[in-house]
Amino acid sequence: MxxxxxxxxxxxxxxxxxxxxxxxxxxxxxxxxxxxxxxxxxxxAGVLKGVRSVIHWPALGYEVEVSLRVTLDKTQPRAFDDFIAGARKVPEVIEIQTFLGSVDARLSVIARDMAHYQALYREELLTLPHIADIEALMQVARVKRQEALPL
Structure with missing residues (x-):
């Protein structure tokens, strides 16, 4: 091609x-x-999806990044759809991934500081539907992030 x-x-x-x-x-x-x-x-051909700007979140005051691993109550028929719809509404959720396995979804969340994250966690994230278990992984450092492909 x-x-x-x-x-x-x-x-x-x-x-x-x-x-x-x-x-x-x-x-x-x-x-x-x-x-x-x-x-x-x-x-x-769908090879180029478009041109975009990459914003450095700390420059805008977002100092905290957390990865949440979520297990859903899969006895609920709409668990994935409802959870994803709710997570999309939270502006600080910058990425949503779904998986097959013991973890059903991962959310990347940004916050201005720990107080902001704690409020966000309690008021927005824990209220998302069908959560059976949630684990927060606090990012300490980003060692490698590469979007460029080896061409």
């Missing part, structure tokens, strides 16, 4: 996402028209 030129374009896009199209075309060794055509094709 992807040829060497596509991979080269994607590598340069990952390395410098804010680069102008003319710069990207030059680095990838293609014309601006070819770059535009290839980017359109990659978007149409």
């Amino acid at each position: 992807l040829d060497d030129t596509d991979r080269r374009i994607l590598r340069y896009m990952q390395a410098e996402p804010g680069a102008a199209a003319s710069v990207l075309a030059e680095r990838a060794g293609v014309t601006a028209t070819t770059l535009s055509r290839r980017l359109d094709r990659l978007q149409d």
Whole structure:
């Protein structure tokens, strides 16, 4: 599906996402028209989902990040749907993942400080439907986070 030129374009896009199209075309060794055509094709094929900004949460005052591992009461037929719908409404929940196994879901939650997290935990998170068990893992450090793919 992807040829060497596509991979080269994607590598340069990952390395410098804010680069102008003319710069990207030059680095990838293609014309601006070819770059535009290839980017359109990659978007149409679902390879490129879009361009986004990455916000450094601590710069906005969010100093605490917690990962919650949640086990749901699976005797309830709508446990997953109801839980996910409720979790989506909490603005501080920045990621929701579901799993097969002893843990059903994981929430990534940000808070300004521990007092904010504690209030959020008691007033919003513990009130989510169908929770059978919940375990909080406080993040101490992010050792590696890489969204770029090896192309």
